[in-house]
Amino acid sequence: MAFSGKTLADLGLRPSQGPTSLIYGLAVDSREIKKGFLFVALPGSQTHGAKFSNFAFRQGAIAILTDAEGATIASKDIQEYNVEACIVDDPRGALAQTAALFYGCQPEVVVAVTGTNGKTSVASFCQQIWEKIGLNAINLGTTGVEGFWSTSLTHTTPEPIVLHRTLAQAKRAGVTHVAMEASSHGLDQKRLDGVKLRVAGFTNFSQDHLDYHTTFENYFAAKVGLFDRVLGFEGTAVINLDDPKGAELMELCLANNHEVISVGRVNSDLQIHGQKFDAMGQDILFSWQGETHQAKVPLVGGFQGENLMIAAAMVLATGIASESVFAALKDIHSVRGRMELAATRSNGASIFVDYAHTPDALATALKSLRIHAMGRLVVVFGAGGDRDHSKRVLMGQIAAKYSDITFLTDDNPRSEEPSAIRTMVLVGAPNSIVVADRAEAILRAVDYLQAGDTLLIAGKGHESGQIIGNDTLPFDDVEQASIAVAALEAGY
Secondary structure: OOOOOEOOOOOOOOOOOOOOOOEOEEEOOHHHOOOOEEEEOOEOOOOEHHHHHHHHHHHOOOEEEEOHHHHHHOHHHHHHHOOEEEEOOOHHHHHHHHHHHHHOOOOOEEEEEEOOOOHHHHHHHHHHHHHHHOOOEEEEEOOEEEEOOOEOOOOOOOOHHHHHHHHHHHHHOOOOEEEEEOOHHHHHOOOOOOOOOOEEEEOOOOOOOHHHHOOHHHHHHHHHHHHHHHOOOOOEEEEEOOOOOHHHHHHHHHHOOOEEEEEEOOOOOEEEEEEEEEOOEEEEEEEEOOEEEEEEEOOOOHHHHHHHHHHHHHHHHOOOOHHHHHHHHHHOOOOOOOOEEEEEOOOOOEEEEEOOOOHHHHHHHHHHHHHHOOOOEEEEEOOOOOOOOOHHHHHHHHHHHHOOEEEEOOOOOEOOOHHHHHHHHHOOOOOOEEOOOHHHHHHHHHHHOOOOOEEEEEOOOOOOEEEEOOEEEEOOHHHHHHHHHHHHHHOO
């Protein structure tokens, strides 16, 4: 899809030499540069993008957006190719605003949700509610772009050029409503800046991504950026008050004069009064604006019901009538890889797959399944490589505490030695049955199931590959569960 050319001034930039030719594209990767593009040279963790300026200019870039360090690195090439240089203190923030101006449009209603867990489910639930009401809606995040219009993505929160191009394409495809996931990485790198948000939602906060953020304070500050930097003055914040950080975030939003809708079990605008569970779903009793409502939904796990209430509040905040929102809840389905029923054995044992890969998410998933399970609760789990080491023993402790039988296996070991990761997890779950091969672990766990038992396969959820070293090998937990059941049932 072609986009019309714009001057640097149109893009909110001040070139060093005055008016230039029209800009016909933006790129951070010098290999994606074409004639007439603006090359955005950002500082990186290992090298500065400006080191590739010579190649970018030879490819046809006519201008560069960078910081003072980048301008110094590329100064010789800037002079040699006579390109315009736009030098700013915050190139990431400038890129987001520039991308928004270049692509020029987005769907009428855009909402975003952040939190350690639940983002994908909340975004999908928003999309589903809008869809049931008859609106052209999509959700955008970990599972790509889904709904009325679809495309693939490589990041939960895409970098600004991809994000704003995707929003513009969605708008041209007829999409009117978008629900986005806002990851802490994306917020810290200002990828969402420039998006005009109507609503920002908060699910929860617990340990994750400390390999990137280094401290809990930095991690939470990144989440807060959705509310104190990205959400517009007329926007609404939807906050889960059941989380310990909820009250702190609500106070901040009120200080910023944002309208706030609270969700929770005590003193909340949308208040959950009770949940009753059966084998494959739950009834939720809740109140809104003085009226009590009941919704029977096919979602397993109490936390999924809570995610649904956050999504309902976010849709309400966009101006949809409550009767329409609440009527749509009964038709909501679970998200792929989020407490997804993968298979059922002939003896009635159930097998679920969930993305739970943090201590808090694993605890929440296991405690929720315990309520639905009649027999023993079995878990297959592991921990990913090249990520926060401190959570590994916690994952083991939680698996041991909240399940009856633990099968410890490999997740995505990446560049680490898988056995070393398992050894760290075993400190927390010393009685685990250790099966390194994930497919074998799932097969053995499924074979272990007796009538009434429930198995949770945790960690990878919707993912269709396992990262070992530099290779991503095809692997799908749901598919493996089905294969295991078929193989075992055929043998009886």
